[in-house]
Amino acid sequence: MxxxxxxxxxxxxxxxxxxxxxxxxxxxxxxxxxxxxxxxxxxxxxxxxxxxxxxxxxxxxxxxxxxxxxxxxxxxxxxxxxxxxxxxxxxxxxxxxxxxxxxxxxxxxxxxxxxxxxxxxxxxxxxxxxxxxxxxxxxxxxxxxxxxxxxxxKTAREKIASLLVILARRGKLPEDVNAPVVFDLPLTREAMADYLGLTLETVSRQISALNKDGIIELKIKRNVTVPDIYRLTQEAGDDSDGGYLN
Amino acid sequence: MxxxxxxxxxxxxxxxxxxxxxxxxxxxxxxxxxxxxxxxxxxxxxxxxxxxxxxxxxxxxxxxxxxxxxxxxxxxxxxxxxxxxxxxxxxxxxxxxxxxxxxxxxxxxxxxxxxxxxxxxxxxxxxxxxxxxxxxxxxxxxxxxxxxxxxxxKTAREKIASLLVILARRGKLPEDVNAPVVFDLPLTREAMADYLGLTLETVSRQISALNKDGIIELKIKRNVTVPDIYRLTQEAGDDSDGGYLN
DNA sequence: TCTGTACATTGACCTGGATCAAGAAAGATA
DNA sequence: TATCTTTCTTGATCCAGGTCAATGTACAGA
Incomplete structure (x- = not known):
């Protein structure tokens, strides 16, 4: 899957x-x-x-x-x-x-x-x-x-951040240290919770919070390809919610 | 010290x-x-x-x-x-x-x-x-x-128990598996807390609770020798609180 | 297109452990 | 013996994260 x-x-x-x-x-x-x-x-x-x-x-x-x-x-x-x-x-x-x-x-x-x-x-x-x-x-x-x-x-928020750092470090980091980092999040909420010693609900809430705080950004939905997205740029930009952080 | x-x-x-x-x-x-x-x-x-x-x-x-x-x-x-x-x-x-x-x-x-x-x-x-x-x-x-x-x-109580097991295992265990185990507790409450990811107050409370529940027993006070204790057996047994788990 | 399943989100509420604050014991020093 | 410091205990209160429950979303299969 x-x-x-x-x-x-x-x-x-x-x-x-x-x-x-x-x-x-x-x-x-x-x-x-x-x-x-x-x-x-x-x-x-x-x-x-x-x-x-x-x-x-x-x-x-x-x-x-x-x-x-x-x-x-x-x-x-x-x-x-x-x-x-x-x-x-x-x-x-x-x-x-x-x-x-x-x-x-x-x-x-x-x-x-x-x-x-x-x-x-x-x-x-x-x-x-x-x-x-x-x-x-x-x-x-x-x-x-x-x-x-x-x-x-560490607090729940710090735990999430710690996990994100680990994953980000293992992806290809951008040349510019200040550029935003993009990486896969190949774990379910439950798996993250099990890693962090939290419940999946807490993980979900903290990720939502980080998102709301503008610290992390939504990612492209799983099976959507770059061309798929590109096509969207030709539509009227009404349905602005571009994707989901999985 | x-x-x-x-x-x-x-x-x-x-x-x-x-x-x-x-x-x-x-x-x-x-x-x-x-x-x-x-x-x-x-x-x-x-x-x-x-x-x-x-x-x-x-x-x-x-x-x-x-x-x-x-x-x-x-x-x-x-x-x-x-x-x-x-x-x-x-x-x-x-x-x-x-x-x-x-x-x-x-x-x-x-x-x-x-x-x-x-x-x-x-x-x-x-x-x-x-x-x-x-x-x-x-x-x-x-x-x-x-x-x-x-x-x-693990919960606070389970954490304490886990630490006690580690310490007990490292001491000389009695021949009889069912005999009570005696061992030193060479850590301060703060050190235990730092090991267990708790506060020292919680450690103290949990140890008191285990004591009250009869799971762990009080130990002889640090610098009290066996003869010292023995002498107590000759007194009127009024001041019954024999020692402290420190 | 509908349906079922697996995940994710969100809300309402509760609780274990943290925090804050006195005291009490142990042990060192004199 | 009295005094000072360090460590431990205990109480009162608070809150981060857990628990329970409802709903939303993605996506596979028919």
Missing amino acids: RYNNASKFSPDCSDCPIRHRAVCARCDADELDHLERNKYYRNFQAGQTIVWADDRMEFVGSVVSGVATLTQTMEDGRTQMVGLLLPSDFIGRPDRSTAAYDVVATTDIVMCCFRKKPFEKMIENTPHIAHRLLEMTLDELDAAREWMLVLGR | RYNNASKFSPDCSDCPIRHRAVCARCDADELDHLERNKYYRNFQAGQTIVWADDRMEFVGSVVSGVATLTQTMEDGRTQMVGLLLPSDFIGRPDRSTAAYDVVATTDIVMCCFRKKPFEKMIENTPHIAHRLLEMTLDELDAAREWMLVLGR
């Missing part, structure tokens, strides 16, 4: 640890070749669960396109998103046989995967990749801890 | 990555020896800041005794604790020159330290230590994410 960029399928694993190959002469070339040959792509539909918490997880991989979430759920149904996986983000942890969280595709998503066993073998033989993996894990740890500040101490 | 266990100074770095030596025949023994010879101990008093966020950090180390916290502070003073360092916990991150958070001793504390440079060198030469470090970082990441659920979705 909706937000679907599976079209840019051409695999761009630009931040995949494997790519490290380009800059490392000391690693085991055969090993890397072997891995490169054994990578494969998997598609998931929006809403589909990629891995269930505590299930065996036989692969590692990175997001090529689309968005997924890491989610924790309590017995009574309360859920907290603990991670957001955007293109180039890595998923899976060497030396852990089971997943720690539910991984759910929130949009159609393409992942670049490796079977875990050979990947672990490669880590052993190519210390620089292990090093890169440690670095990535430390980054994730920093992000998690920064999010603890958001969850523990 | 108060909670001071610097007395058990005898260095017990039982979970220090260096200890890995005992189980690894493949690592560079000279390197390990060199590091072992170059470890040193540092003492900090309760309240003292061990490292300031963004300051250069020239060492890594682990807690021998005492408790420290990792804290993030916003410009307006709101603070969120993002990590709790108990004995055997590791601090410092290879390849990062500056600290990401304030590290503050909440009790008198003894740390076992290594200068960062040689430590990093050792990591390069002893892949198994790098591996162990990745494992430790993944554990921290799990802990941080579990804490996100606590901060985002």
